[in-house]
Every structure is written in structure tokens, then in C-alpha cells.
Amino acid sequence: MKRHFSDEELIAAIMEGGSNMEAGMRFLYDHSRYKEDVLRWLEVKGAPFDAANDVFQDGVRYLILNVRDEKFRGTSSLKTYLFRICVNLWNSQYRRRKRLEEIKLDLPAMEEMASAPDEILEYKEQASLLTEVLSQLGKSCKEVLGLWSLNYSMAEIAQKVGYKSDGMARKKKYDCFKKLMKLLQDRPDLMEDLLNNR
DSSP states (O other): OOOOOOHHHHHHHHHHOHHHHHHHHHIIIIISSHHHHHHHHHHHTTOOHHHHHHHHHHHHHHHHHHHHTTOOOSSSOHHHHHHHHHHHHHHHHHHHHHHHHHHHHHSOOHHHHHTOHHHHHHHHHHHHHHHHHHHTTOHHHHHHHHHHHTTOOHHHHHHHHTOSSHHHHHHHHHHHHHHHHHHHHHOHHHHHHHHHTO
16 A cells, blocks of 8 residues: 655545545555644644544545645645644634533523522523524524524534535525524514513
């Protein structure tokens, strides 16, 4: 098996696919310092081993897609490019985790809720109202806006929902948001209920 690939050879292998790409990926995973350098950086940033491996694998998938879509311009080495992809993926995950932590902090503690049944009822009413509003937008809009509200990047939303590009996800988010605003304009009672239940 070939134990070294130049950037040009690796790009050619990715473009050809099949056994050539498999050999290129084996080099990338087992015989290059690509993976080692990414995992070391992620370890410094506090990523657990499994999460770091997942980020690297996702990074390789994006690298392959970007090479095939000719988004890689060759202004840096493939190693630097892959490293930047992995850094961006980790930063997106970090922002998402921080957002989830903020949401959890905003939720009342169980002890507080137990002593205030009227607050539990208010939260249930608001959750029910939000579900009603979002269900009127349709399943795909509900999913896209839900992911967007949790700070998923457009590329991640495209991947999760099954769109071909982050541009398509961005357009869908824009259309869904417009639809949501129109719905709230047409139904001022919903807007009023949402504001009153805050």
C-alpha cells in the first residue's frame, strides 16, 4: 500500500473515488499526522476522546465533499484546510453546548417548580402554544428553525436535514422565518399569547 500521498495525489484520489480514495483515506487516518495533530488540539480544548474522533471524521467528510465540489482552492495545504474545518466544527459544537447550558440555566429548578404549580402550568401553556405555532409551519420548517435556534451552522443543518448545500439550508431558514413572521402577523392573538406567557 502507498504510504505517502502529496496533496495533489490525495485530491486526485478523492476525485477518482473507489479503491484510490480508500487508499488515500487510509493514508490520511493511519500514516499522516493529520489526525494526530487535530486530536491533540482538540484534547487541549477539552474534547473527550470519542468527541474528538467524531469531529475528525466529520472534518474528513467535509474535506471530501469540498474537494469534490471544487471548494478547496489550494491556497493552503490540505492538512491546514482539514485542520481549519475541524476547528470550525468544534467551535460550532462548543457554541451549541453553551447555548443549551444557557437554556438549562433559564429553566426553573425542580424545587422552585414544585412550590409553584401555577408556574408549571404557565410553562406548559407556553410550550403548547409554541408547538402549535411551529406545527403550522410544517415539519421541515420546524426542524430547520429548531436547529437554527440551537446555533447549528447552515452546513450542519444542511447535513442533518438532507439538503445538498448550506446555501439551500440558508434559503430554507429564510423562507421558514418569513413564513413564521407572516403567521404571527396574521394571528396577532398568537403573538399576544406568547408575550403574555413569558
